[in-house]
Each structure stands twice: as structure tokens, then as C-alpha cells.
Amino acid sequence: MSIELKLSRINRVYRPSEVVEGKIIVRSSSSISHYGIRLAVNGSVNLQVRGGSAGVIETLVGVAKPISIVNKIVEVRPSGKIASGTSEIPFSMNIKQPGEKKLERFYETFHGANINIQYLLTVDISRGYLHKSLSTTMEFIVESDRADLLERPVSPEMVIFYLTQDTQRHPLLPELKSGGFRVIGKMSTLCCLSDPIVGELTVEASAVPICSIDMHLLRVESILLGEKIVTEQSLIQTTQIADGDVCRNMTLPIYVLLPRLLTCPTVLAGPFSIEFKVAIVITFQSDVAKVHSKSDPTTPRLWLAMESLPLELVRTS
8 A cells, every 4th residue: 555646747846826736646455444635735944053163052953943934734535435456636735825824934945954945745644543544745846936036137247256375364385375376257146046157267377286176156054043143154066167277368167057956045034044155266286185185175275275255046037
């Protein structure tokens, strides 16, 4: 005996004002009696601190209660019987009724390190005391309603950045400090989620050969715990812009696609915030680097030059 949820959309992406439709598929070798088939939708912001920079206040973890966005149950079928074999029971459910008082703003689905925004559908077939209930849960993805989207196009303005031995706030290898380097570039820092991050980069000079140029996409998650704000930065993905000692004064393109569930529109809410950054990291060839090949790529090191830029993510219509 098994139960399965199948949504009408393969990508499982819905907006809060849309109807979620699909089928409940029950497979059973014999007919079963039940006391009703119910479908629940639950959306919440789950906040947790895993330690790291927040280790000192792990005792406060319990303070960050989940924030409920939506929680409703509908009856798909009253008490009755399900025939043997495969039965398909259609359902449709409004996530948000027009004019309905909602618990919270419908934040977009997001899977972070400390913050998870998740929407779940759970079907439950109640079978009384003698039999175990049949139930299954499926995640679906929520994106902003069209009415809440930015009408204006995202500004194509670029932010200019440059990296030299004098812009680095951490110690560098003596040969980098004395020989010097200069890398300039420009990049979009206001970006639509459906578009790539674009820009360009040029190595004007470098006394030490370059090993690699990478761009790290970072999330910055902040949670209000008691009277303290705990902020943690973590790596989402790394995109290599160049491999090896690149030609000087040659323009290299920056083109980075954003991963869907690991990014969302920038959120600045009361109990939490989700922001993003990009870090341009130049790794110089060095014997010291080979010894520490497994080090965190976002941690300043003697053989690295780094520049971080804030990134605002939006969803446009």
C-alpha cells in the first residue's frame, strides 16, 4: 500500500495567488475504508544557529521560533472507501484566498545554512485507531506574486572595482607586496534572479604569476536571537573566471548564473534578513598555497587578493 502526491506543474513553482492542483495517487492490493482524506499546506521560516560565529550564544537557539507564513487544511474527500488497485484523487487548493488575512508575508522559497523558507503539502488519509494513517509530504516552490514584483527594469549600471596590493586588508606574500599587481573590473550589483550576474575583469599587471581568478557567491544570513543579531556568511557557489596566468590587459567576461533554491530576493525582515555578496578572489602561484590546498576559499590568505561587493537580488515581472 502506498500514497503519492503529484502536482500539475512539473517544476512545482507557484505564486501565492495561484491554485495548487494535482492528484493523490493511492496504490493498494485491497480496498480500504477511511475516515476522510485531508490536504494541509504549511509554509514557514525556520531559523536556527549552527554554531560558528554564533557558538557563544547556542543557549539562545530555542528563542528563534519558526515564523508561520501559511497553515491551512482542506478536506478532499469525506469518509468512504478506496477501491483496490491504483486510485487517482484530484485536488485543488488556494494557498492564499483573495482578501484572506494572512499570517505573514509570502517570502520566496529559500534553502540557506541557518534560514530555511519552505512550503509543504501533506496529504493524510485517516483510518481510525486500528490502522496507521497513510500520509506523504511534498515540497513545492513559491515565488512572488506578480502584483508584488518590480515593474521597472533592473538598472544596467555597473559598479567599478579594483584590486591592488594596497587595497588588501590582510597580510600578503612579500613578493606580492613588493612586486605589486593591479586588476580592474566592473559588475552589476543589482541583479534580477532570472538573469545572470554580468561584468568584466582585466589583469593590468602582476609581478607574481596568477593561478586562478574565481567569483564566490555568498549568502549573509542574520537572525534576531533575544536582543542580539547573529550574522553568518557562507559560500553558495564558486565560478571560475580564469585558469592559469592570464594575458595582461585582456578583458575577461564575468557571467554567473544564480542557483534557484539557494538564492531568493534580498529580504530585510524584522526577525531575520537574507542578503548576498560576491567576492572576486585572485589566487597567485605560491608554494605556500600548495600546502594549504584545502583551505576555505573565502578566508583571506597570504597568496590571495580579494574584493567583496554587496549584491541585491530582485524578481521582476
